[in-house]
Amino acid sequence: MDALSSKVGGSTLYLDRVRKIRRLMDEENIDIVMVTSEPNMLYFSGYSAISLERLITLLISRDEDKVSLIVPRLEEKRAEENCKLRDFELISYSDSENPIDILENIFSSKKQVRVGVEETIQFKYVYPLMSRLENINYSLVDGLLYSLRIVKDNEEAEILKKAAEINNRVLLEAIKSIREGITEKKLMMYIRNYALEIGADEVPFALVQSGANSALPHQEPTDRVILKGDTVVLDIGVRYQGYYSDLTRTVVCGSPSSKQIDIFNIVLNAQQNALNTVKEDVKAEDVDLAARRTIESSGYGEYFIHRTGHGIGLEVHEPPFIKTGNTGLLKSGMVFTIEPGIYLPGEFGVRIEDNIIVTREGYVNLAKLPKSMHIEDYEL
């Protein structure tokens, strides 16, 4: 009997995912996949683990129908309670033990072992065994893992919708709370609280960029006071049951100048053109191109300094990346952002960002707020 076959509670979801990755491991001739990132731990086990300085890893073997979870002693109880796989082997180690020895023990029991690791694994968990073991061969399996995760199943789509529902409400409340005299930081703090109060589990970012700060896409909120006439970019991320939403609106405090109106409209058109391109079997880069061409033909091409979008799920940024050079085809169930922007250094910037789920004929938009420089009277 398959050691993982007991179908209790929600565990078949995770069991199915493990089975799918085993099939891919067969094709790629990978013996053990060493899951180390939080999103992949969540995806395969439901257990949210963050490796700070201590190794936490889920080892999925191809042959043995065995999944082993290695955790520091401190995490043992949480691992036991939260890992939703059945019949997994839990191995814990104390602060005076070296988890590399546990890995060495497992890997050295085989003649030749191809270990699939994630790109983000810290070098310290790979480097020691490279010299200690002769029979080991590392390869990167991110592509393999993402090939499962890139298309969301129904359970995931439902959670993503709920995450976006929360984020729509947060973003609207943020826009309603803009007033002359409030600082970016103050507004950010209010947004964070509000998001947690209405059900977000985490608020990975709540960017409030006003005036010239809005021209710096990654700028964290500062003590700058918002003034009449300022462009304000609000880019908010929330996490709900492991999944992210990432939405942006750009508004103006008071009356916009004709230049603000012009730039806003170019970005709005670019975003609409990108949205209109989306459906199953379209190339990802064609969505980028649709936005980019609109902005380029308006003469602002050099001020659109990032890609048009990124996938979103258990990570804020994940495949598919909506950028030039990505000739991969969109598939139903893929979820990503569409967020063109124009950034005029020293002046202001505009970005508009939705999250969409690809369908056969087009997309479902998870963003529910209108797109204009004044939406503070809107009600969800």
Next chain:
Amino acid sequence: MDALSSKVGGSTLYLDRVRKIRRLMDEENIDIVMVTSEPNMLYFSGYSAISLERLITLLISRDEDKVSLIVPRLEEKRAEENCKLRDFELISYSDSENPIDILENIFSSKKQVRVGVEETIQFKYVYPLMSRLENINYSLVDGLLYSLRIVKDNEEAEILKKAAEINNRVLLEAIKSIREGITEKKLMMYIRNYALEIGADEVPFALVQSGANSALPHQEPTDRVILKGDTVVLDIGVRYQGYYSDLTRTVVCGSPSSKQIDIFNIVLNAQQNALNTVKEDVKAEDVDLAARRTIESSGYGEYFIHRTGHGIGLEVHEPPFIKTGNTGLLKSGMVFTIEPGIYLPGEFGVRIEDNIIVTREGYVNLAKLPKSMHIEDYEL
């Protein structure tokens, strides 16, 4: 003329640190150090950079008196403004370029190159060049970098004191805000806000663990309602100008039971014995041993499930680690936590944590709050 020798503003601090690491690189025969972690970026350049999916690295060459900073285009402006080194070379790349090509270009210009990387560097930034280049040899330089960072200079000690000052106030306010009926999460949110309001730049954690949750040292705040008789562990981290403070107090909501009093006193004594051990040239493990022996001799040894402390600075956890097996000697200027605890599963836990700076004769304690189960009437 040394390309880095212009002494403008606060830049000599960073220049000195680069010079020191070059001296160590000479000894260890390392040609290039590839700085990738945020704390080390801050330490050597004053520029706080977080590599999400894009590489950000500071390359310190041994021979060329050259420091190169490689950043994604999106970060170019922030890098320019925030890097406090003078005459550094800024190299940026767009989303359609691969930063590995830039590294390949730099490394392949040498005959043989020993590249020092950090343990935490993602495998994806190391793996590709292992196969592309024959002349490259990686080694881990964390020990080298920490050997500089482990002893804080005066500038750092001052910032650490300020971080602790903020944290003392936050922790006291948190304790004053405990009342029957409040949930752990609600209290956590209040603490986070309060910390940001009084000057913390970040609040990496604000653990509120009540009742049986206090027996789980890593448990995040839940919706559990705090009740009369509950043990409440408050473990708060704040960041200020890059540096961390990490303080814990354990209190009781209402009247403690005799068991709560007993356990509290054992931990209190263990912590005092550990503190009394600290001074220059004592072994780190002797501080751990002092706490551990106290708890063991009370019969609770198996419930003290972690080390006694950890260094604190640009990271929340960094060397020196105060644990069995660390025979390294304490030196003046080292800063670390002392935080023994006892955790009774299903019942409650107690932890008391200070942050101290080692001196020749003893230590300076950065924690200013008394240690008892009731300190809500205390004023700082």
